[in-house]
Amino acid sequence: MLAQQRQQAILERVRSSGGVRVADLVRELGVSDMTIRRDLEVLAERGLLEKVHGGATAAGPGSTEEPGFAAKSARQQPEKEAIARQAARLVRPGTAIALSAGTTTWTLAHFVTDVPELTVITNSVRIADVFHRSPRADRTVVLTGGVRTPSDALVGPVAVAAIRGLHVDTLFLGVHGMSSRAGFTTPNLLEAETDRELVASAHRLVVPADHTKWGTVGISTIARLSEAHVVISDPGLPQEAREEISAQAGELVIAEPEQDRQVAGR
Template sequence: MTEILPQQRRKLIEHTIEQYGQARVAELAAELDVSEMTVRRDLTYLEHLGVLVKVHGGAMRRGAPTSAEPGFTTKSALQTEEKDAIAAAAAALITPGSSVALSAGTTTFALAHHLTAVENLTVLTNSPRIAEVFWAADSPGRTVILTGGERTPSDALVGPIALESVRGLNVDAFFLGAHGISAERGLTTPNGLEAQLSRALLAAAARTVVVADHTKWGLTGLHSIAELNRVDTVVTDAALPAAARAELEGQDVSVVIAPEPSTPHVG
């Protein structure tokens, strides 16, 4: 890659943050073919200009970082290979005949595609996109329950109607795609109604499995869902920092690392 001037590099970083709302140091370094130290210096420079806000491991768009809620389409373009690998590993945890709840989200959307191969599932979800995946598969013996509710930017159905839909139900496993995970704040989301429904689904599940790529670690949304010790398993990718894995396991959370996506051989 041809070396670019610092001003050009910072413009590219600024564009990435503006487009996706956030970015990680490691990913920016790989994309720009520079060291992580160089990226950190650039982020510090841009923060002083008021362009962004530095967070643990990266940066977010300035404004209201804890309440920023990227849309489904925006999030679908991020970490696609990692999400599919995580989804495949999470699907392996489910046996035929189980009842599962899936929160709305792009990783759980990927999970839904893998779960279409599992027979005789009962699926509860607040995501019309996820429900459509199962309906399109048209597998005999499957039951799909879609909550009602008001639609959020991330295509989740939330609010009193959604809560009433899950009242009195019990499922074997709840697969939760979290906006942010941290040792200090646990699981968080920008949307208060989405947090409320996630708590209800967590209470209805015999076990809770969080499906989240490494970029979610260290991010904090405005609303808390649960502490880490309420989670049974986290399925993530190999780029999760060792310190983060130690934090999770210290809370008695089982960590499943999905196999790394295969890459073409170069050279």
């Protein structure tokens, strides 16, 4: 087997299982330990995997990698539903809210369709469609224009111009990642600019984000952790993250998926 074929086989194994051990590759491919380690070094230098002690794992997402809406919506569904239910409790009748694009905010939209006299500002076609499918005469929905991103956000100068000058009671901000150093981030520069305008328009900032967002850093910061009045996450959020968010944000709320399902079934 040529080196290129062997490295491709290694890469396919990593992508399918998430990681490999050197000892297993030596046995399966019938080559020396040194040969496998050299292959892993080559693949790591190309950014195709990450070397770890005794093997390798799949490369983490880059700061500009932006998964599509369908791919993201399939992840952490129970956690997102619990977070959305908790966030919906912060929505009061007769208020103006903004929902930025995202799968968690899209889930939240389903839980507030019955809130009376609600004004909704959004830069998400999918979120606007949720309200379109559940019409109310006493509800106003404002959909910004803009350029569509892979995650179905409408961004850019048109979206920014539509948002500028608006004032909402609460913004529910969907984020790609969050960290102590970078704050709340996105892999899309135009989306960051648009979301920053949404943050500026809001009296209260609520960030519904599942635990997998912690430690993920997109290329551009939307807001600092300290700018969030409420962060809603799930029990999978690491203790270190809980301490950091609690120290910087106004409030951290942990939404329990099992508890929420029991409440829903009553």
